[in-house]
Amino acid sequence: MSDLEELYREIILDHYRSPRNRGELETPPAHRTEGFNPLCGDEVIVYLLLDDPAKGDDAVVTDIRMGGQGCSISQSSGSMMSAEVKGKTVGEVRALTKAFKAMMSIHEGTLESGESVVTASLDSDDTDNFEDDAPEMDGELAALRGVVKFPVRIKCATLGWNTLAQAIRESIES
Amino acid sequence: MTSTESKPTDLPRDQLDIAAIKADFPILKQDMNGKRLVFLDSAASAQRPTSVTSAMTLYYETTHANVHRAAYTLAEHATDAMESARKKVAGFIGATSADEVVFTKNATESLNLVARSWGAANLGPSDAVVLTELEHHANIVPWQQLAAEKGFEIRWIPLTEDGHLDLTDLDQLLGGAKLLAVSAMSNVIGTLTPIRVLADAAHAHGALIAVDGCQYVPHLATDVVALNADFLAFSGHKMLGPTGVGVLWARKHLLEEMPPFLGGGGMILDVKKDGFTPAEVPHKFEAGTPPIAEIVGLGAAVDYLDSLGMDQVRAHEVALNAYAMKTLKDRFGERISIYGPTNPSDRGGVMSFAFGDLHPHDVSQILNEHGVCVRPGHHCAKPLMRILGVGATARASWYVYNDESDIDVLADALESAGDFFAF
Numbered sequence A: 001m002s003d004l005e006e007l008y009r010e011i012i013l014d015h016y017r018s019p020r021n022r023g024e025l026e027t028p029p030a031h032r033t034e035g036f037n038p039l040c041g042d043e044v045i046v047y048l049l050l051d052d053p054a055k056g057d058d059a060v061v062t063d064i065r066m067g068g069q070g071c072s073i074s075q076s077s078g079s080m081m082s083a084e085v086k087g088k089t090v091g092e093v094r095a096l097t098k099a100f101k102a103m104m105s106i107h108e109g110t111l112e113s114g115e116s117v118v119t120a121s122l123d124s125d126d127t128d129n130f131e132d133d134a135p136e137m138d139g140e141l142a143a144l145r146g147v148v149k150f151p152v153r154i155k156c157a158t159l160g161w162n163t164l165a166q167a168i169r170e171s172i173e174s
Numbered sequence B: 001m002t003s004t005e006s007k008p009t010d011l012p013r014d015q016l017d018i019a020a021i022k023a024d025f026p027i028l029k030q031d032m033n034g035k036r037l038v039f040l041d042s043a044a045s046a047q048r049p050t051s052v053t054s055a056m057t058l059y060y061e062t063t064h065a066n067v068h069r070a071a072y073t074l075a076e077h078a079t080d081a082m083e084s085a086r087k088k089v090a091g092f093i094g095a096t097s098a099d100e101v102v103f104t105k106n107a108t109e110s111l112n113l114v115a116r117s118w119g120a121a122n123l124g125p126s127d128a129v130v131l132t133e134l135e136h137h138a139n140i141v142p143w144q145q146l147a148a149e150k151g152f153e154i155r156w157i158p159l160t161e162d163g164h165l166d167l168t169d170l171d172q173l174l175g176g177a178k179l180l181a182v183s184a185m186s187n188v189i190g191t192l193t194p195i196r197v198l199a200d201a202a203h204a205h206g207a208l209i210a211v212d213g214c215q216y217v218p219h220l221a222t223d224v225v226a227l228n229a230d231f232l233a234f235s236g237h238k239m240l241g242p243t244g245v246g247v248l249w250a251r252k253h254l255l256e257e258m259p260p261f262l263g264g265g266g267m268i269l270d271v272k273k274d275g276f277t278p279a280e281v282p283h284k285f286e287a288g289t290p291p292i293a294e295i296v297g298l299g300a301a302v303d304y305l306d307s308l309g310m311d312q313v314r315a316h317e318v319a320l321n322a323y324a325m326k327t328l329k330d331r332f333g334e335r336i337s338i339y340g341p342t343n344p345s346d347r348g349g350v351m352s353f354a355f356g357d358l359h360p361h362d363v364s365q366i367l368n369e370h371g372v373c374v375r376p377g378h379h380c381a382k383p384l385m386r387i388l389g390v391g392a393t394a395r396a397s398w399y400v401y402n403d404e405s406d407i408d409v410l411a412d413a414l415e416s417a418g419d420f421f422a423f
């Protein structure tokens, strides 16, 4: 497979063309958070509904909807993310986010450029640093692995995840 | 905002020898991703001919010393090199005196200089500054920053459906305004704005006009007197010159009345414990050691453009506009929409387009595989993006070293992007 085919796996294009959980949720009770990729103008809106934000890490994602516009990578990553996190606890979502971000950086051939992009995306949230021994990603999300060969696209792939992390933080704080 | 077909009768004669010009730009001789490099991103930053880099190397190898304030011959030569570039730049834009040319870091700094110096001294809560909806952030944010401090109003000239300025309410917008700050050419949709008309209207209302010439000066013959401008900002790197040098031109009396912007060495006549006396213009606005080699390089870029003739440069770009609009429409029909004015001669050599429902970032990714450099994004003009109703566009832009074959490669690459995403 060429790098390009690796980047645009069929499953990615499928999520791009038919995004899952597209739409809005009523706020409140849901929480709405916007995320931007200033580089290319991509925009993601996360509507997050937790069963009980007061439970912190044990709160469950009872529903999620995604809005916004952007490239195939940002939109499909957000779509896959929404499908994965529904029904998971906040703690599980955090672990998954960490694993996803690890996949975006540690399978990287040209670490230097990859690193700078990842660091930049980290600036915008306070999630913990990646763990080198993060679990292997499986399921559809693994299809996004090809993104690491295109460092500028890493920001696209992590946009939804950073926005979700922010939505979780804001939900729990408010 | 879709283009219609151009009338062949609009085409001016294009007499540049593009093969010879291409040969002057070493960077274009390389392959990228196994394909010939097709550089279509000059609106972001142009490439430079060997004559520019050689002038800079020669300067460093034979002439460099800090300018001004020195008695030895080498420093005198360095000063001469810099001042001779200033004269060339002045001539290039039709300035009546080289003293009206201030060297800055880039157009952004030039516009900030106008805001921080002229603006801070002249604008208050009851005033207004008029901008347009097609401005680059460099001609928006400095005014917003200053407005937050001084409390003046910012007004916006709207756009028509086809991407021209809508001047219907111009008189109303200018009423009570002190400044009209406007781009002479959109870096996104290529629109050329009627600077002379705007300048006369601004003056009739007692306002000044600051022109963002970042995209205009590199591509069209510029005459600040004929344009009736008060300020003109542009960058060296978009006109075949080096990065790190830009220009602010302003009428001399304005520069003389304005307070200095940055303070430090080079911009003073005298400094005492209780204050300083600024130097004469333009040095009053050139604090610290200037980018001397870059200024010399900019002088060489001006020589290069002069040798081609700016009217020829413009004719070539209009011909490429027409060719690109026709080629892309012929090949892709409704699948491509080209933003902005439909007449090739109403535009600079900048073309933003949407290709089917493919996102610009994905389009450019595929084009990159074909060695084609186009830019996806908001192009630092987010208010304009919102009006276009998109988050981003793909933008191709051309210059003296591009020709029809580059447009053909672009079209072939777009074809394969369409195939790849199967639409």
Ligand SMILES: Cc1ncc(COP(=O)(O)O)c(C=O)c1O
Residues within 6 Å of the ligand: B043, B044, B106, B107, B108, B109, B136, B138, B139, B183, B185, B186, B187, B212, B214, B215, B235, B380
């Ligand atoms: C219309 C316009 N104005 C201002 C600028 C800012 O130029 P620079 O980044 O060189 O300061 C640009 C560059 O993209 C531009 O296109």
